[in-house]
Amino acid sequence: MHIGIIGCGNVGGGLGRIWAEKGHAVTFSYSRSREKLAAVASSVPNARAGTPEEAAADSDVVLLAVRWGDVPDAVRQAGTLKDRTVIDCTNPLTPDMSGLALGHTTSAAEEIARMAPGARVIKAFNTAFAQVYQEGNRLFGSRRATMFYCGDDAESKIVTAKLINDVGFEPVDCGLLTSARYLEPLAMLMITLGYGLGMGTNIAVDLIRR
Ligand SMILES: NC(=O)c1ccc[n+]([C@@H]2O[C@H](COP(=O)([O-])OP(=O)(O)OC[C@H]3O[C@@H](n4cnc5c(N)ncnc54)[C@H](OP(=O)(O)O)[C@@H]3O)[C@@H](O)[C@H]2O)c1
Numbered sequence: 001m002h003i004g005i006i007g008c009g010n011v012g013g014g015l016g017r018i019w020a021e022k023g024h025a026v027t028f029s030y031s032r033s034r035e036k037l038a039a040v041a042s043s044v045p046n047a048r049a050g051t052p053e054e055a056a057a058d059s060d061v062v063l064l065a066v067r068w069g070d071v072p073d074a075v076r077q078a079g080t081l082k083d084r085t086v087i088d089c090t091n092p093l094t095p096d097m098s099g100l101a102l103g104h105t106t107s108a109a110e111e112i113a114r115m116a117p118g119a120r121v122i123k124a125f126n127t128a129f130a131q132v133y134q135e136g137n138r139l140f141g142s143r144r145a146t147m148f149y150c151g152d153d154a155e156s157k158i159v160t161a162k163l164i165n166d167v168g169f170e171p172v173d174c175g176l177l178t179s180a181r182y183l184e185p186l187a188m189l190m191i192t193l194g195y196g197l198g199m200g201t202n203i204a205v206d207l208i209r210r
Contacts, residue, residue, distance in 0.1 A: 011133060082117065109123040129201035132145070
């Protein structure tokens with residue numbers, strides 16, 4: 001698969017590396033430093049650096065991994081995202097990270113779908129910490145952690161589930177994109193546990209069933 005990463009920081013850099021090591025062709029984009037982007041790309045196999053527009057144009061899947069305040073600029077720089085699978089891992093945090101800037105009646109994922117007409121937006125990868133993506137593997141003991149995802153396009157959800165598997169999580173389909181209204185607060189709970197209550201960031205959710 002060709003994967004365009006927009007935002008090559010903690011999350012985009014970590015997930016891009018995992019997918020590249022799995023054999024996907026990855027384009028890293030969106031940084032204030034061209035040198036940093038080139039360094040990230042050259043440290044990973046099957047990867048190159050480009051502009052957000054190049055990352056989007058050449059890819060089967062686009063990962064949007066920028067801070068909430070940078071989303072409008074990143075989406076604008078990507079150009080048209082019509083018919084693209086856009087995986088949104090953002091959380092709409094307030095600038096001081098103390099809470100969510102929106103919720104209940106909408107979500108970052110739905111707002112991104114509005115900003116990028118025709119894009120097939122899927123919410124995923126927002127409920128685990130970047131540290132987990134940067135560790136050597138995603139196993140907790142012998143257990144795979146859960147990665148919740150949601151979206152309105154069935155084909156894009158199948159692709160996303162494959163990419164979640166590649167990362168080493170168990171994909172759990174949460175239905176339509178409106179479920180992002182629940183996944184984004186879940187991420188806020190993780191932030192509260194990880195930072196506010198001292199559990200640290202090497203934690204993840206595991207949904208059990210019988
Ligand atoms: N960190 C986590 O544990 C975590 C977990 C799940 C979801 N998320 C969500 O994922 C998203 C990304 O988080 P992150 O921690 O990966 O953020 P990050 O490390 O700050 O990465 C953001 C990226 O955006 C780039 N950027 C920022 N401003 C820019 C500008 N004006 N022009 C061009 N590039 C710019 C940065 O590049 P330079 O700095 O090189 O300029 C960097 O590559 C956020 O919405 C966050 O809420 C984060």
